Amino acid sequence: MKAHIRKVATFVEETNTEMGRPINPPTRRAAAVAVIENPFAGKYVEDLSELMAIGEELGELLTLRAVAALGVPATSVESYGKAAAVGENGEIEHAAAILHPKLGAPVRRVLGKGAALIPSSKKRGGMGVALDIPLGHKDAAFVRSHFDGMEVRINDAPRANEIVVAVAVADSGRPLARVGGLTKDQIKGEDGLR
Amino acid sequence: MPEVQVRKKLTIVEEIFHEGGPSSSMPLRRAAALAVIHNPFAGAFVKDIAGFMDDLKPLGLEMARSLVAALGGDTTVVEGYGKGAIVGASGEIEHGALWHVPGGYAMREILGGAKAIVASTKKVGGPGTRLDVPITHINASYVRSHFDAMEVGLADAPRADEILLALVMTTGPRVHARVGGLKASEIKGEDGLR
Numbered sequence: 001m002k003a004h005i006r007k008v009a010t011f012v013e014e015t016n017t018e019m020g021r022p023i024n025p026p027t028r029r030a031a032a033v034a035v036i037e038n039p040f041a042g043k044y045v046e047d048l049s050e051l052m053a054i055g056e057e058l059g060e061l062l063t064l065r066a067v068a069a070l071g072v073p074a075t076s077v078e079s080y081g082k083a084a085a086v087g088e089n090g091e092i093e094h095a096a097a098i099l100h101p102k103l104g105a106p107v108r109r110v111l112g113k114g115a116a117l118i119p120s121s122k123k124r125g126g127m128g129v130a131l132d133i134p135l136g137h138k139d140a141a142f143v144r145s146h147f148d149g150m151e152v153r154i155n156d157a158p159r160a161n162e163i164v165v166a167v168a169v170a171d172s173g174r175p176l177a178r179v180g181g182l183t184k185d186q187i188k189g190e191d192g193l194r
Numbered sequence: 195m196p197e198v199q200v201r202k203k204l205t206i207v208e209e210i211f212h213e214g215g216p217s218s219s220m221p222l223r224r225a226a227a228l229a230v231i232h233n234p235f236a237g238a239f240v241k242d243i244a245g246f247m248d249d250l251k252p253l254g255l256e257m258a259r260s261l262v263a264a265l266g267g268d269t270t271v272v273e274g275y276g277k278g279a280i281v282g283a284s285g286e287i288e289h290g291a292l293w294h295v296p297g298g299y300a301m302r303e304i305l306g307g308a309k310a311i312v313a314s315t316k317k318v319g320g321p322g323t324r325l326d327v328p329i330t331h332i333n334a335s336y337v338r339s340h341f342d343a344m345e346v347g348l349a350d351a352p353r354a355d356e357i358l359l360a361l362v363m364t365t366g367p368r369v370h371a372r373v374g375g376l377k378a379s380e381i382k383g384e385d386g387l388r
Binding site: 009014017128151 | 202
């Protein structure tokens with residue numbers, strides 16, 4: 001294992017009612033979050049390929065954990081997202097190296113498909129910083145009912161020399177989605193957008 | 195007494211491999227179950243509230259079972275526990291106290307008659323309030339290695355007329371416990387204290 005992992009946390013949220021209206025079946029989403037050592041903390045390093053390899057490894061591990069926590073077959077996952085928070089001795093580019101070059105492929109491999117861009121967010125911050133992981137439909141980015149966000153945080157991370165990396169999956173859209181736009185039954189699934 | 199209305203649930207599982215020291219072959223796992231319920235007493239002083247404790251019993255049992263499931267389904271791995279509540283702005287701290295009996299006895303029942311009092315905390319607060327749920331050994335409150343706490347919370351709860359209820363279970367001592375005191379191996383198990 002390339003990543004030095006200090007801890008892994010999973011979060012599963014289930015919404016049963018909203019504004020007094022029952023949500024049946026409930027909307028459910030899960031996030032898996034790893035706290036890892038930042039091998040490049042405190043110094044400028046030109047070649048970030050080690051972090052890219054860590055991203056590939058975490059893409060698989062975190063997606064497997066998140067799907068297992070959600071308790072559904074991987075093929076039932078409808079939307080996904082990813083995020084990272086770099087501790088104060090690192091740079092935002094470290095988050096980019098983990099998230100963008102190689103993390104996505106294993107996520108899609110675990111889920112079976114995933115034509116759409118995986119929406120992402122990143123920041124630098126101290127311990128307990130909140131990550132708002134963006135969520136979007138995995139096969140068609142324009143599905144409006146599935147635009148969402150999931151807040152996660154770990155009170156003791158990231159320490160200055162750490163990075164927090166998160167993958168979120170959901171088997172449903174927002175609880176009472178009603179602002180129109182492309183619906184999931186209209187997905188063509190060719191270009192990842194519609 | 196009113197029916198318990200659950201708006202949403204959150205399950206958190208942490209797996210802690212190390213905290214700067216040697217990695218453990220048996221990582222510490224900590225799980226929290228949160229439920230956001232409607233506060234039937236919000237907005238006015240209600241003198242007689244105690245009957246709501248009975249109404250909360252099924253939810254307590256369901257949350258305790260979900261924690262055991264989140265930790266792998268085997269009750270014998272559970273060594274620590276705790277509970278807590280956050281009451282929304284239109285309620286009072288006494289509403290949080292309603293959780294002591296149904297939350298605590300649910301865990302002790304599911305764990306087969308754990309002997310120690312369930313450590314607890316509570317507060318009144320708004321959405322996003324964080325709660326440090328205290329944790330102690332399930333059979334002997336003085337076991338020093340198992341004194342711990344898990345921070346929990348939800349970005350959108352509790353609303354003013356809600357209560358956030360929490361139960362926590364852990365599988366062992368702090369990851370690098372080394373400050374002496376009563377050890378788990380020295381428990382007499384008669385009085386729930388030592």
